[in-house]
Amino acid sequence: MFSHSKKTDTLKLTTLLAAIGMVGMASAPAHAADDCIARGDLDQIYCDMDGDLVADAPAADQLVDPDTLVFAYTPVEDPAVYADIWNPFLEHLEKVTGKEVHFFAVQSNSAEVEAMRSGRLHVAGFSTGPTPFAVNLAGAVPFALMGADDGRFGYTLQLYTRTDSGIDTVADLKGKRVAHTSPTSNSGNLAPRALLPGQGIVPEQDYEVVYSG
Template sequence: MQKGFLGFLAAVLILAFAGLAFAEECSNRGILDTMYCDNDKDLVADNAPAGECKDPSTLVFTYTPVEDPAVYQDLFADFQAHIKKVTGKDVIYYTVHSNSAQVEAMRSGRLHIAGYSTGPTGFAVNLAGYVPIAVKGDEKEFQGYNLIVIVKKDSPIQTMADLKGKKVAHTSPSSNSGNLAPRALFPAQGIVPDEDYTVVYSGKHDQSVLGVVHGDYDAAPVASDVYERMLRAGRVDEGAVRIIFTSPRFPTSSFGYSSQLCPELVEKIKEAFFSYRYTEEMKKAFDGADRFFPITYQKDWAVIRDIAEATGASYNEEGLQAMIAKEKADAEKKAKKQ
């Protein structure tokens, strides 16, 4: 009887000390998923503990599915070779076809290094333990972009007020320039998405641009850097569309790593990013950027978080599920049209 009681008491004490240890290990989580801690309060997940971190033999890398994934797989091949040289590990490219799939891939541990587009970066940080460390840039500054609103060259639409009653293509629910920023910024221009005009999700920035060119949509808010790349590539003729609105500048897609990787490996990944210089093909594709410029999520993504807050976007599980549902519904609609 006494032995049983002592055994029970020992078990209670073990659980109590384990709970105390856990509380000490995770004194702050903020709005991160329960899998992660943010003890230093920099808004991103702390490195995984030494005994729990991951040191994979092969690193998996991908870039945001904002445009044709195959183009970027080839474009980043030289950078992947550089990561291999610095880390000593093989690196493979993992193709994703949606923002939510990219977030899920890192959360599940299948993705280790990535470039997320501006809006989904917040989901990746809070739900997948993603740590952004860089943006495309040059020696002086990181590369930014503007939200622009385009209409067909011969469209009667001249001002934002003219969008009332029209069909306007947003890209996807999680996109910053393609959806969140318009919802936050347009009311000050006298126009409210979903109230003053009909929102139709195109899926991607390039599809929004081409949809305006072909007359499928009356207008579209898109990222200026995507539009400029399409011009250079000859996918859109110069003068095919007009710009009726230009926003302040936002940071472009972020690059970083999974917080679940071991600290020694993380340091090598950081070294790979900041010692690398872009190939001529990358400079051409990325508007003259020649390197990865260091940033922090806490400071440099503040404007993006403000936009998300203004639009009621939640970088949590509920928000991610809403994004997944919307992406699925949009895909089904497109499949029916084809």
């Protein structure tokens, strides 16, 4: 989908899909590194004995019970806006858990993953690209995804250019500088690298990629 705006030429890919991850709150890994025989791509502090590709839950004596739960959503330009949007969800969590729940505004995908890995973040919404990193590095367990009331979910890939840019089709991107969001973003980088070649345009080869962050 092409849309012209007054902004500089950018490739902006938006997503309606987000994986929600929860990590087992533990004071120590469920399995020591030297006694785990099934880990796959998980970090060495985790184990996957049941083969479901996510970290096993900590043993009962390793679980912690924080007084306050911390929730974060994928980094956005104006975190304060999302803090308001998520208020009903946070209030629901408080009701069902009996705990205070705070919203934590993250500045980057890597910061969100690290916050969960370190135990400072308990429940989070990750965008699709960083989800494998959250699973493998932070022990996150995806259990839900966003959708609309009518059952729709998924991505829309949109390209934004200035009205006077002369870019009206995907082919017109050739020879241009195009902004992707970040290297780990699925919708903002990995998806166009996978899909645009089918439209006859190969990122890095046919146009210069710059990252907008």
